[in-house]
Amino acid sequence: METDLIFSSRRSPVVCLHGCAASSQSLATSIGLDTLKRGGNAADAAVAMAAALAVTEPCSTGPGGDAFCLFYNGNTGEIRGINGSGRSARAQTLDFMEGRGYTAKAPPSPFDALNITVPGAPACWCDTVQLFGSQKLTLQEVLxxxxxxxxMGFPVAEVAAHHWANWVAALKSAGKELGGDLLIDGYAPKCGQIFRNPALAQTLKELGERGKSAFYQGRVAQAIVDVVKENGGMLTSDDLGSHDSEVMSPVSTAYKGVQLWEPPPNSQGLAALLLLNILENFPLKALGHNSCDYIHALVEATRLSLTDAQRYLGDPGHETVPVESLLDKKYSQQRAQRISMNRAMEEVKPGLSTGSDTVYFCVIDSVGNACSFVNSTYMGFGSGLVPKDCGFSLHNRGASFNLLRDHPNCIAGGKRPYHTIIPALLTDSVTGAQQTRLLAALGVMGAAMQPQGHIQVLLNMLEFGMNPQQALDAPRVFVQFDQTTHQWFVNLEDGIDQEVAEELERRGHKVNWPIKGHKRSQFGRGQVITVGDWWNPSISHTRSPARVLWAGSDPRGDGCALGF
Structure with a gap:
């Protein structure tokens, strides 16, 4: 049933002192916390959780996908990140695609092997431990x-089982069969059924023992090349062997005394920052949480920010507008002036469609390090292709490319696509030599929902004084561009007032309300860990409260936050 996911209970925020982890699967969260207790730091724990989620939620994540992470150094206040997204096959140029008969209006099926780019997640895992880890645990111990x-196996959780079955059905309807490593007797496992994946266990064992070479060379690499070639794709051993992560500096924007940090292009982190900058020009608190005026401003700002991001951004070196220009506050003021509070805008259209399944998770450790991490196979099981005896499916992130010549996100050989997955960090907004103070690790997964989710959850805390769990519990808005009808839709979650939905329709929005049950998945699944209760309206976040960690985990998922 589509309506059997009922929110009928409440959760308190987790409060703790020495370390905290949060993810969309309780077993993965437990493994992260155990890693902290064994002497690992936030980076070690995050990678342990990334691998555990690859086991428990293979319909959302795995070694066959991509990853991004941001790491806050508790000793120095420095924030760095890793771009763990892979590139297209070097031979896969626009001319090649057109030679196969594909055009901008008639691209390959999303599940086509031509959409398999080099999986970047395993390298990101290894590099995160090497660059940011405690050095007290080996990669083998982390994994x-x-x-x-x-x-040994684990019982499959409720939400994961639902999406597992849905994505298996989606692949079958596209004429594809998911590999047996990820099924039980040909079927998706049911909630509570014990699932084992010895092939993935072996892949993780080899990765722990030999590092990146165990994935990008040798047995696993050859299995990837073989299955891609058999299905008409273009990845080669050279494409895999030449892959490496990119250490990057995040981009940020200030908002009322805080600084939001996101990964730079080729990710869509800029969309979240653009959205926050535009909304800074409106009296959001006075408008009222999830009121018609509040949602209207949010929707219009989202349309503008997504359109800008998808119009101008791509793999670094291909952008048509510098990042600094888009983040200029004067630019955001100009965009805000386009918004009328009485009617919906016209002719604001982004340039691509996006997939939906991802995992986001975060950790803060006892010395104040924080790791914000996201991992994804893009559309469920991605391409649905499973390399022989490897235990994971290959993503289809190349479906994010377009075939529009001269567009910054046009397909090209050895290029990274516009990427939807984004982790975030929040600090005090300071200038000069003063060290930034960590306020939160946060994120919400779900394609184009991600920048929207980041900002809605952040504003729930900053403007409306919600604790991390309340901020995640609150009903959300998902602004969606439909590529078939070329129209924007405003999806409103159950819990938003009917009168608000009706007034939005009167202003010209196409509204879907109420979204219930498992269809709530379109609003993403998020995690938040804050340092102190700076979101509490009775205190000022510019003061330094006691170092208590507060955490929440999204009720739309199977997970939890745990601390000690």
Whole structure:
């Protein structure tokens, strides 16, 4: 049933002192916390959780996908990140695609092997531990919990089972069969059914023992090349062997005394910053949480920010407008002036459609390090292709490319696509030599929902004084551009007043309300861990409250936050 996911209870925020982890699967969160207790830091724990989620939610994530992370150094206040997205096959140029008969209006099926780019997640895992880890645990020790989970088996959780079955059905309707490593007797596992994946356990074991070479060379790499070639794709051993992560500096914007940090292009982190900059020009608190005026401003600002991001951004070096220009506050003021509070805008259209399934998770450790991490196979099981005896599916992130010549996100050989997955961090907004103070690790998964989710959850805390769990519980808005009808839709979650939905329709919006049950998945699944209760309206976040960690985990998922 589509309506059997009922929100009928409440959760308190998790409060703790020494370390905290939050993810969309309780077993993965537990493995992250255990990693902290064994002497690992936030980066070690995040990678342990990334691998565990690859076991428990293979319909959302895995070694066959991409990853991004942001890391806050508790000793120095420095924020760095890793871009773990892979590139297209070097031979896969626009001329090649057109030679196969594909055009901007008639691209390959999203599940086509031509949409398989180099999986960047395994390299990101290894590099996160090497660059940001405690050095007290080896990569093998970090991955051991996930390896044991895959080898011994685990009971599948409710939301994961639902999406597992849906994506298996989607692949079948597209004429594809998911590999047996990810099924039980040909079927998706049911909630509570024990699932084992010994092939993935072996892949994780080899990755722990030999690092990146275990994935990008040798047995696993050859299995990837073989299955891609058999299905008409273009990835080669050279494409895999030449892959590496990129250490990057995040981009940020200030908002009322805080600084929001996001990964730069080729990710869509800029969309979240653009959205926040535009909304800074409106009296959001006075408008009232989830009021018609508030949602109207949010919707219009979202349309503008997504359109700008998808129009101008691509793999670095291909952008048509410098990032600094888009983040200029004067530019955002100009965009805000386009918004009328009485009617919906016309002719604001982004340039691509996006997939939906991802995992977001975060960790803060006892010395104040924070790791904000996101991992994805893009559309469910991605391409649905499973390399022989490897235990994971290959993503289809190349479906994010377009075939519009001279567009910054046009397909080209050895290029990274516009990427939807984004982790975030929040600090005090300071200038000069003063060290930035960490306020939160946060994120919401779900394609174009991600920048919208980041800002809605952040504003729930900053403007409306919600604690992390309340901020995640609150009903959300998803602004969606439909590529078939070329229209914007405003999806409103159950819990938003009917009168608000009706007034939005009167202003010219196409509204879907109320969104219930498992269809709530379109609003994403998020996690938040804050340092102190700076969101509490009775205090000022510019003061330094006691170092208590507060955390929440999204009720739309199977997970939890845990601390000690």
């Amino acid at each position: 051991r919990g996930a390896e044991e989970l895959a080898e």
